[in-house]
Each structure stands twice: as structure tokens, then as C-alpha cells.
Amino acid sequence: MARIGIVGGGIIGCATAIHLIARGHDVTLFEQDASGLPASVGNAGIMAIPEIDPIARPDMLLSAPRWLADPLGPLTLRWTDLPALTPWLLAFLRSARPAQAARTRTALLGLMRTVLDDHRHLAEMASLVDPVQHTGAMTIFDTQTALDAAFRHESETARLLGFAVERLSPAEVRARIPALEGALAGGIFSAGYHTFRHPETFLRALQAHVRARATLVDASIAAVRPSADGITLTTSAGVGHSFDKAVIAAGVWSRDLVRGLGLRVSLETERGYNTTFTDPHLTLPMPIFFSEHGFCATPFDNALRVGGAVELARPDAPANFARAKAMRTKMRRYVPALPETGGKEWMGRRPSTPDSLPVIGLSPDDPRIALAFGHGHLGLTLSATTGRLVAELFDTGEQPALAPFSIRRFQRGTKT
Numbered sequence: 165m166a167r168i169g170i171v172g173g174g175i176i177g178c179a180t181a182i183h184l185i186a187r188g189h190d191v192t193l194f195e196q197d198a199s200g201l202p203a204s205v206g207n208a209g210i211m212a213i214p215e216i217d218p219i220a221r222p223d224m225l226l227s228a229p230r231w232l233a234d235p236l237g238p239l240t241l242r243w244t245d246l247p248a249l250t251p252w253l254l255a256f257l258r259s260a261r262p263a264q265a266a267r268t269r270t271a272l273l274g275l276m277r278t279v280l281d282d283h284r285h286l287a288e289m290a291s292l293v294d295p296v297q298h299t300g301a302m303t304i305f306d307t308q309t310a311l312d313a314a315f316r317h318e319s320e321t322a323r324l325l326g327f328a329v330e331r332l333s334p335a336e337v338r339a340r341i342p343a344l345e346g347a348l349a350g351g352i353f354s355a356g357y358h359t360f361r362h363p364e365t366f367l368r369a370l371q372a373h374v375r376a377r378a379t380l381v382d383a384s385i386a387a388v389r390p391s392a393d394g395i396t397l398t399t400s401a402g403v404g405h406s407f408d409k410a411v412i413a414a415g416v417w418s419r420d421l422v423r424g425l426g427l428r429v430s431l432e433t434e435r436g437y438n439t440t441f442t443d444p445h446l447t448l449p450m451p452i453f454f455s456e457h458g459f460c461a462t463p464f465d466n467a468l469r470v471g472g473a474v475e476l477a478r479p480d481a482p483a484n485f486a487r488a489k490a491m492r493t494k495m496r497r498y499v500p501a502l503p504e505t506g507g508k509e510w511m512g513r514r515p516s517t518p519d520s521l522p523v524i525g526l527s528p529d530d531p532r533i534a535l536a537f538g539h540g541h542l543g544l545t546l547s548a549t550t551g552r553l554v555a556e557l558f559d560t561g562e563q564p565a566l567a568p569f570s571i572r573r574f575q576r577g578t579k580t
């Protein structure tokens with residue numbers, strides 16, 4: 165049994181805590197804003213097992229100039245933040261090379277194979293009853309060309325992961341989702357997706373489990389300091405807490421803690437926006453991806469959430485909620501029943517690496533420190549798997565199979 169301190173009570177920190185508690189460790193989790201609304205609360209709530217393609221890939225680079233031309237489109241860049249984002253953007257461009265994109269796809273495929281079982285196990289450990297439903301998801305297309313290309317690609321992914329995909333005519337799409345009225349070229353139903361009943365309820369339940377069986381401290385950690393006696397986590401108020409081991413799982417804020425350890429990491433925020441309607445009169449049987457517009461709509465228990473898109477900006481830059489409105493306006497083209505007003509707008513920060521691979525591993529300098537962040541668009545999906553892997557790593561040491569996720573990939577040209 166070890167005394168383990170975890171920084172960050174988002175979905176990654178909580179899933180990791182639950183695995184470590186189940187293995188009998190004495191866990192203390194530090195969260196700077198326990199009632200806050202981080203990415204882990206406001207996300208689209210989709211277990212996106214089919215999404216093994218990196219964001220940086222050749223076809224994405226071809227679409228990027230068109231998207232960037234629309235300030236409210238699927239991808240924007242806050243130009244005033246360009247200097248701060250440039251190193252990440254250059255690494256992003258390098259990651260889009262076909263060979264690197266293929267390596268990322270293989271690495272994510274490996275993680276996705278166990279996601280469903282890992283989530284079932286996490287729910288059992290936290291005594292949650294059916295937090296996820298097998299809904300599948302519908303992706304709709306404006307053009308036959310886009311539909312053809314996506315169906316070929318989705319079919320290949322489905323074959324690798326062992327689920328079904330169906331290509332549907334507009335009438336077949338509407339038969340499954342009657343609220344879809346606008347013009348569309350067709351759709352793809354993918355059985356590989358599952359939907360959480362509600363991401364906030366899920367996170368709060370995991371946090372409550374951690375609070376009940378371990379220690380949850382409402383404090384911000386300013387520094388992680390290893391010494392011969394252990395790892396000290398020092399709060400921003402200057403109080404030191406000593407542990408045998410520590411986990412850094414603080415979303416995008418992990419980068420400051422990691423840099424304080426002398427390690428390099430490329431981590432920026434892909435910010436996303438959405439609107440949540442509570443008790444909506446509009447119901448959807450499954451999530452809908454509006455593929456050419458970069459957003460989706462997800463039905464939750466008593467709620468409907470519409471949003472997504474990517475805004476590259478500093479984490480603390482002011483929010484631009486016109487982006488949430490733009491997605492609602494676009495969705496009404498296809499779903500006129502979507503309310504024009506009301507709903508709660510939100511902006512959240514995906515902690516993203518340029519190669520779309522999370523950092524999951526032990527510090528190269530000190531195997532008592534585990535790193536678990538950078539899950540980008542897939543943190544909810546990969547949370548249970550990450551928690552299991554971190555717990556196993558503390559028992560076994562570094563694993564060759566996890567090499568693609570190691571922070572070592574950012575240290576090239578430096579001391580490690």
C-alpha cells in the first residue's frame with residue numbers, strides 16, 4: 165500500500181483515483197475547483213470508440229484554410245494568441261504527415277479495444293448503475309462525395325474494432341431520427357458509439373466515491389517536488405503534503421507542473437463551446453454528428469447538448485459565445501424544432517497534444533510520478549482505461565506497449 169497524491173479531480177484524476185483505491189492505496193486527490201465546470205463536465209458525453217484518427221492528418225490540413233476563413237466555423241484561431249501557440253502549431257503540422265498519422269491511429273486503436281470493458285469495470289468499482297447507454301450515433305452529410313469518402317473510412321475502422329456501420333439514404337436517416345427535417349445527402353449509422361447519461365452526473369458520482377473512500381482536498385497544487393523521502397505536493401497557499409507517489413492529472417494545467425519538474429511537453433487548449441437545453445421538448449434517440457460543420461448534438465437524461473468545434477486559444481482568453489450560437493443556428497437548418505432561445509452556454513478546454521495522443525506514463529526522471537493528461541477530444545472515452553493503466557504502471561514500471569504515450573516523445577534534443 166502506498167500513499168499517493170493526485171493533482172486534478174477531472175475525469176482522468178477521478179478514474180485514476182478509483183483504480184488506486186481499489187488496489188488498496190491511500191489516495192489523496194487535490195482539486196482546485198471542486199464545483200467547477202471543466203471539460204470533464206461540459207463535454208459531449210460520447211464514448212467515441214471509433215475515433216482513432218488524429219486531429220492532425222492530411223485531409224484535415226486540406227480543409228483547414230476554408231474553416232479558418234469563417235470566424236464562427238468548425239476551426240478558429242485567436243490570432244492574438246498566435247505567438248504563444250506557434251510551437252504547438254508547428255508540431256501539429258509535423259504530426260499531420262501520413263506516417264505519423266498512421267502511428268497515432270494504431271496507438272489509439274490499441275487503447276480503444278478495452279474502453280468498453282474498462283468503463284464497465286469503473287462503473288462497478290464506483291457502484292454506478294448503467295451510466296452509459298449503447299445508442300450508436302448518426303453522422304449526417306451535405307454531399308455525396310463526403311458521404312462516400314467517410315463511409316469507406318468508417319467501414320475500415322469498424323472492421324478493426326468489430327462493430328457495424330450502415331450507409332443510409334436521407335429517408336432512412338429520417339426514419340431513425342424523425343426530428344431531422346432539413347436537406348441532407350444521407351448518413352452513416354455507427355454502432356461503435358455509446359452515450360453517457362450525463363457527463364456532469366458521471367463526474368460528480370466519481371468525485372463522491374473518491375470523497376467517501378479517500379481524501380479529497382479542495383486546494384490548488386502549485387508545485388510537485390521529488391526528494392529522497394517522497395514526493396511533496398505544495399499547495400498555492402504554501403502547504404506541503406508528502407506522499408510516496410504522485411499523479412499529475414490536471415488537464416491543460418498539467419503543463420506548468422510538468423515543466424516545474426524540468427520536463428518538456430507540448431500541450432495547448434482546443435477550446436469548445438456548447439449550449440445545453442434542460443427538459444427539452446425535442447428528443448433525439450442518439451447523438452448526431454454534423455460532420456461537415458464540426459459539431460454534434462447529444463441527448464442526455466432530461467437534457468440536449470449542442471456544440472463542439474475547435475478554437476485554438478490560450479486557456480484563459482475570454483470566451484466568445486457567438487460560437488455556441490452559430491452552432492445552434494446551423495443545427496436549426498436540419499432540426500427546425502431546436503429552440504431558438506434559452507439553454508445554457510458553456511466553453512471548455514480540451515487538453516490537447518499536437519499528435520492527438522494522451523500522455524500516459526511514468527516520469528522518465530522519477531518512476532514515483534505518473535503523468536495522465538492531454539486526452540484532447542477523447543478524455544471521457546479514455547478515462548477508465550487511463551486510470552487502469554496508471555494503476556498498473558505503478559505496479560509494473562514502464563511498459564513497452566505504452567511507449568507511444570510517453571512524455572519522452574517531447575524530450576528529443578534535451579537531456580533524456
Ligand SMILES: Cc1cc2nc3c(=O)[nH]c(=O)nc-3n(C[C@H](O)[C@H](O)[C@H](O)COP(=O)(O)OP(=O)(O)OC[C@H]3O[C@@H](n4cnc5c(N)ncnc54)[C@H](O)[C@@H]3O)c2cc1C
Nearest residue numbers: 172174175176196204207208210385415436542543544545
Ligand atoms: C466541447 C467539448 C466536447 C467534448 N466531448 C467529448 C466526448 O464526447 N467524449 C470524450 O471522450 N471527450 C470529450 N471531450 C474531451 C474531454 O472532455 C476531455 O478530454 C477531458 O474532460 C479531460 O479531462 P481531464 O481530467 O484531463 O481535464 P479537466 O476536465 O480539465 O480536469 C482537470 C481538473 O484539474 C483541476 N486542476 C487543474 N490544475 C490544478 C491544480 N494545480 N491543482 C488542483 N487541481 C487542478 C481542474 O480544476 C480540473 O477540475 C470534449 C471536450 C470539449 C471541450
